[in-house]
Amino acid sequence: LTEAKIEPAAPGSLQDIERGDPLKFTFIVPLEPTVDLAGYKEIRKKYTLKPVAAKEVDEFIERLKRNYATAEPVERAAKVGDLVYVKLDAEILNPVDDDKPELLKDSPMQVVIGETDPNGNDFPYEGFGDNLVKLKAEDKKKVKYTYPADSRYEKLRGKDVEFSVMVESVKELNLPEFDDAFAQTVGEFESVDKLRENIQEQLESRARDEYESTWFEDLIDQIVAQAVIKVPPQVVEHEMEHVIEAVQEDLSRQKMELDTYLKTIKKEKEVWLEEDIKPVAKKRLERSLVMEEIAKLEKITVKNEDLQEEVSNMIHEMQMQGNVDFKKLEKQLKNERVANNMAMQAASRLVNRKT
16 A cells, blocks of 8 residues: 555455465455545625524523522512522323333422523423413423424323422512623623623624524535535444444433334434434535545644634633533543534634634
């Protein structure tokens, strides 16, 4: 291989051995993938970033005030804005196959009636708290809900679930005034105007990052669609192994084995690999190869210090959104695949800004 100046993309496979003097071995060696971007510079995509509305700033401020609110027990029925503590049972109605009917049993939960998660992570579903209006401590209520086909809870998609609620207590939230004193409590802000300005900048930065991420992904998809990409099957198979690892990790967090999952979706493993895993692996490979080729042609480089800073920024964003367990993240980053995936995301974001 060295003499022939061949850079293999994956281990070769032995095809034949011819007896003789000397012995002759025949190998098939997969070559590096090739990419022809085929006039990518002529592609145009409209960039339209919507400004952050004043309503979004006001909603953020209300959520911030709730974080600093004091809760006082009340004897009256619950109303919008109250903090309600409940015990929750949940079971699937008409379970099928491997469904376990009981989902929750005496599960403690607290709900602010009328509040929704800006990231769409409401549990058990958006608007659940509305069912608690007019309930008092020790009141009970049953609620039925059908999870939509696109629910973030995969195992519950299309399922009818009955929730049994027992109210433990109702508390009224006393929100602080949005004034200079509050601004100084939240952080190093001289006044409420400085705090509002900072919130506006945060929301604009987040909106821009989210929009550009989608915009850039769509643009890359357009380039991939017209590019000529040749990838040896061995390279695709190797990428499929990474995708399978990711799926198994996700399933393990749900305490589910791969075999059980395959029964749930009613697919044989070979069919699942061909129909579900292979397309994902090919798409990931094609996007990655196109990104690398663009970076090479445009002479885009990413410095280590920039990459480290971007990873730190990503973790900080996760912290601001309140959806990161740092002990769990630290453990995950010791996994080479997870660390490489995060590094790749950070590099993609940097390349995005440079193109």
